[in-house]
Structures are given as C-alpha cells and as structure tokens.
Amino acid sequence: MIKQTSFIALFFLLLACNNTNHATTNHAPVITEPCCTLLPCVFNEEMSKTREDSIRRNMNVGVLTRRLDSLFSYRVAAGFNGNVLIEKNGIIIYKKSFGIENYASRILLSENSKFQLASISKQFTAIAILKLVEENKLGLSTSVDQFFAGFPYKNITIQCLLSHRSGLPEYMHVFSNKAKPYVVATNQDIIKWFITDKPPVASPVNSKFEYCNSNYCLLAAIVEKVSGQDFASFMRQQIFLPLGMTNSYVITTNDPLINEHKTFGYTPKWEVHGLDFFDGVVGDKGVYTTTSDMYTWSKMLRSSCLVSKETLTQMFLPRSFEKPGRKNYGYGFRLLDAQNDSTKIIYHNGWWKGYNTSFYMSPFAKYTIVVLGNKFNKTVYQAQPIIDILTGKISESIEGLEGTD
Numbered sequence: 001m002i003k004q005t006s007f008i009a010l011f012f013l014l015l016a017c018n019n020t021n022h023a024t025t026n027h028a029p030v031i032t033e034p035c036c037t038l039l040p041c042v043f044n045e046e047m048s049k050t051r052e053d054s055i056r057r058n059m060n061v062g063v064l065t066r067r068l069d070s071l072f073s074y075r076v077a078a079g080f081n082g083n084v085l086i087e088k089n090g091i092i093i094y095k096k097s098f099g100i101e102n103y104a105s106r107i108l109l110s111e112n113s114k115f116q117l118a119s120i121s122k123q124f125t126a127i128a129i130l131k132l133v134e135e136n137k138l139g140l141s142t143s144v145d146q147f148f149a150g151f152p153y154k155n156i157t158i159q160c161l162l163s164h165r166s167g168l169p170e171y172m173h174v175f176s177n178k179a180k181p182y183v184v185a186t187n188q189d190i191i192k193w194f195i196t197d198k199p200p201v202a203s204p205v206n207s208k209f210e211y212c213n214s215n216y217c218l219l220a221a222i223v224e225k226v227s228g229q230d231f232a233s234f235m236r237q238q239i240f241l242p243l244g245m246t247n248s249y250v251i252t253t254n255d256p257l258i259n260e261h262k263t264f265g266y267t268p269k270w271e272v273h274g275l276d277f278f279d280g281v282v283g284d285k286g287v288y289t290t291t292s293d294m295y296t297w298s299k300m301l302r303s304s305c306l307v308s309k310e311t312l313t314q315m316f317l318p319r320s321f322e323k324p325g326r327k328n329y330g331y332g333f334r335l336l337d338a339q340n341d342s343t344k345i346i347y348h349n350g351w352w353k354g355y356n357t358s359f360y361m362s363p364f365a366k367y368t369i370v371v372l373g374n375k376f377n378k379t380v381y382q383a384q385p386i387i388d389i390l391t392g393k394i395s396e397s398i399e400g401l402e403g404t405d
Contacts, residue, residue, distance in 0.1 A: 033237060036244040041305035042296060045090070052091060061093050067389045068094045075379040079268055082356070082373030082380065083109055085291035088390055089366050092295065099375070101263050103270050112261040114247055114288045115372040118350025119405035120357050121287035122216045126162055126332025128223045128231075128239060130311050133158075137226050144218060147225045150195045155205050158222070161215040162331040163319035167203040168214040172278055174199040184280035187221045187231070190214070209320035209329055211405070213284035216332075220283025231282055243306065245296055248289040250282050262288060265354025266375040273353035285352050291370045298361055298368040301346075316346055349381050349405045356380035365391055 047055075072084060081099030085092060097109035132138050140159040144166075145151040153168065160166040171190045178185065178193065194214075203210055220231045227234050232250035240248040249258050265273045279286075289297075300306050318328035318338040328335045336345040342364045350357035354376050360369040360383050367390045373380045 033241055035241045035246065038242045038300075038305045039244040039296075042243060042299045042303055044303075047090065055089050055091055056093075059088060059091075059093070061091075064088075064093055064389060068386070071385055071389065072096070072098060075377075078379055079375065079377045080373060080379050081109070081266070081375035081377065082371060083111070083113055083115070083291045084372075085295055085368075085370040086386065086390070087295060087298070087368040095291065101261065101374075103264065103266060103272065109263070110261065111292060112247065112290060113374075114259075114262045114290055115357065115374055116251070116263075116265060116285070116350075116352055116355040117287045117289060117357050117372070118285045118352035118355050119213075120348045120350040120359050121283070121285045123332035123348060123359075124235060124239060124287050125216050125219050125223070125283045126315060127307060128235060129158060129162065129219055130315060130331065131238065131307055132223065132226050134307055134311055138222070144222070147222050148191050148195065151191070152195060152198045153201065153205070158219070159319075160206055161219050164209055164211050164215055164329055165206045165320065166212065166215050167201045167205045167207060167210065168194075168212055168218075169199045169202045170212050171214045171217060171281070179277040182275070183277060184275065185277055186280045187217050187224075187282065190217050190281055191221055208322045211329070216284035217281050218283075223283075235287070239306070240293075243296055243300055245289065245293040248287065248293045251286040251288060252280060252282055263374040265352070267354060268376050270375070276353055279353075285350070291372060294359060294370045294372075295368065298359075298370075301361065302363075316344075345387075347383070351376075351405060358383060360387070362387075 068084075068086065072080070076098050083097045084094060086094040095111065097111060097113065099109050101107045101109045101113045129138075133140060138158065140162075141157050143154070144156045144158070144161065145154060153166075156166045156168070171194075174197070175185075175190065175193050178189075202212070223234055224231050227238075229237070230252070232253040235250050236253060240246070247261075249255070267273070301312060304312075315331040316333060316335065316338070317330055318335055319330060320328060326337050328338050330338070330346075332348070333346050334348050336347065337343040344364060345360060345362050347358070347360040349359075354374060356371075356373040356377060358369065358371045358380050361367070367387075369383060369386050369390075371380050371386075
C-alpha cells in the first residue's frame with residue numbers, strides 16, 4: 001500500500017518550511033552526525049596566494065569574468081533564474097546567483113539556495129552502488145531479481161541498470177494511471193507494480209542503450225536492500241556528510257531543519273509546481289544541493305577519497321556501441337568523446353518540475369561548470385558558449401548536449 005500518510009505529511013512539511021521567511025538567516029544546517037571526515041582528502045592541495053594569483057593572471061580571469069557576466073546577463077533577460085559556479089584550473093572563477101529562491105516571499109537566491117538536481121542525481125546513486133561494490137557487498141553482474149522476489153524480468157544485472165541497458169519500460173509512463181491526488185508513490189510501489197502488472201519491456205535486455213529512469217529507481221532500492229538503510233539516510237551518512245556536503249540531501253529526508261533555503265520549481269510564468277505523484281521516487285532524481293556542494297563533488301570525482309581511481313575510471317568508460325557518434329553513457333554520466341582524453345567531457349543534465357540543471361567536467365581542460373535553475377529555461381542546457389569562453393575558442397557545436405533528462 002502506498003505510504004500516503006507519512007509521505008503526504010513529509011512533503012507538505014517540506015513545502016511549509018520553504019514558505020517561511022528566512023531571508024535574514026545565513027548559516028549551515030545543524031549537523032548532529034559525524035561530518036567532513038573526507039574533506040582534508042578532497043581538498044588536499046593547498047594553493048598559496050602567490051600561486052593562485054599567478055594562475056589567475058595566466059588565465060586572464062578578469063576577461064573571463066566579463067565574458068561570463070555578459071553571457072548570463074543575456075540569459076537572465078531570456079528568463080534564466082538560478083545559481084552558477086564555474087571552476088578552472090582549481091580556482092573558482094565565477095560564482096553568482098540570479099533571481100528568486102521563493103517567489104511568494106520574494107526571497108532572493110543566494111549561495112545557500114538548494115536546488116532539485118533532477119537527473120544529475122543519478123551520478124550520486126551510481127557512486128552509492130559502486131561504493132557497495134568496492135566493499136564486496138554486491139557485484140556488477142548480480143541479477144536484479146535476486147533482490148526482489150517475483151521480479152519478472154530476468155538477466156538484468158546491476159551493470160545493465162547503471163548503463164541504461166536493461167530494456168525496462170519507463171515507470172513514469174507505464175504507471176501514470178496509478179496517480180491519485182495527494183498521494184506520493186515510492187520506489188517500493190514502483191517495484192511492486194513491476195511485479196504485479198508486468199508491463200512489457202521496451203527492448204531486449206542488454207541489446208541497446210535506452211535512457212530510462214526505472215533503472216535508477218531500482219538501483220536506489222538495491223542500495224536500501226544491501227545497506228539496510230533507507231536511501232536518504234545512506235546518502236546522507238555515507239556520501240554527503242563525509243564529503244562535507246552539508247547542504248545536500250535526498251528529498252525524502254525526514255528532517256525539516258535541512259530545508260532552509262530550499263527552492264521551489266516554477267514555470268516560465270512563475271507558477272509553482274506542486275506535489276507530484278512521483279516526487280517520492282528517488283535515485284533517478286531527488287537530490288537537493290547547492291553549487292558549492294557540487295564543486296566539492298567535482299573535486300571528489302577527481303580524487304580517490306570516496307571510491308578508488310579504478311572505480312571512477314570504470315564509471316567514465318563508454319558502455320554502448322550500437323550507434324557510432326561522439327556521445328555515450330557510462331555509469332550515471334553522459335560522455336562526449338569518451339575515448340579521446342584531450343576532448344572528453346563528462347556531464348549530465350536534469351529536468352524535473354521547473355528545475356533545469358547541468359553539470360560538466362573536462363579532465364583535460366580542467367574546468368567544472370555547474371548551472372542550477374528553478375524556473376524552466378532552456379538556456380541552462382546551452383553549455384557550448386560557456387566552454388568556448390573557458391577554452392578561448394569557438395568550438396564545433398556540441399550537438400545534442402543541450403537537452404533535458
């Protein structure tokens with residue numbers, strides 16, 4: 001049975017917390033659990049001011065900032081509302097907020113504003129799974145039906161889910177008829193409906209890449225099965241807090257204190273998106289965070305602090321080769337030019353109920369781009385102009401990167 005009472009209470013509590021006027025507050029959430037144990041590892045390279053000043057001069061940061069200001073001024077005029085953080089060569093060169101956090105209360109965005117990442121959340125789910133694999137608590141070749149009695153789809157492995165090769169149908173499509181007012185579905189509901197309704201597969205297992213949110217819904221449920229914790233608690237205790245990402249959490253976290261500066265998602269006309277039937281399904285979406293926490297995350301992805309370098313290498317390898325082209329998918333990440341180190345880009349976009357998000361990393365050019373929006377606007381997905389500014393050239397357009405997930 002759908003957990004109506006607890007989830008309705010939780011979600012309306014989240015909304016109520018977000019409506020309180022907290023414009024004058026500017027402090028981190030109260031942390032009562034062990035925190036930040038991996039921060040010294042993630043930020044292990046102290047940069048002297050002399051060294052930083054030299055890097056800034058060599059990059060001509062003043063020129064880059066003016067060009068980025070010009071670009072985002074244009075985007076704000078075109079409707080962009082959100083936060084931006086851009087790093088290059090280990091230095092944050094651009095960090096700004098544009099617009100409104102809470103339209104009803106006219107609270108402006110700040111560096112503390114927390115955004116729903118939407119599909120960028122998938123990379124966090126992938127790391128959670130790979131961490132459990134490193135701990136020998138499950139294997140990439142383990143079949144999904146071993147975790148859920150009666151699961152009717154055979155030979156789907158953890159690796160198939162991570163790389164979107166399961167062939168499963170999209171749960172938001174096949175179970176849309178289950179929606180009821182003021183009811184929120186959970187991952188367990190989705191799994192139950194796969195077992196009872198047995199919707200037909202979209203394609204044979206491992207036959208081709210087919211992006212599907214069902215994969216990461218199942219992965220989050222597997223994290224719960226293996227760890228013995230609910231997904232939100234696992235992510236908070238095993239991922240976010242050790243990394244010092246104190247402003248990051250999964251939407252189902254039952255802690256109203258953490259919702260300070262939680263944004264709303266809006267339409268282009270500032271109509272707020274209300275409770276959605278699938279809001280309680282996590283793993284494919286559901287992580288809230290800030291641009292600063294995403295910068296910490298990007299530093300982790302370049303280290304061996306949370307998982308090994310070997311695991312990260314596997315995460316960033318292309319997994320589908322049915323169609324030739326520059327684009328591919330690893331584990332939780334989209335990839336561009338994955339087999340060319342000098343032009344490789346690791347990225348993901350996201351969309352969910354007014355939230356537009358994008359996250360880009362270039363190992364060779366050494367930049368990170370984080371753009372988080374809470375009012376639907378497609379400029380969030382236009383990464384190429386930012387990349388051109390950072391690399392100092394007009395590159396070939398990256399066809400297909402500018403899209404939703």
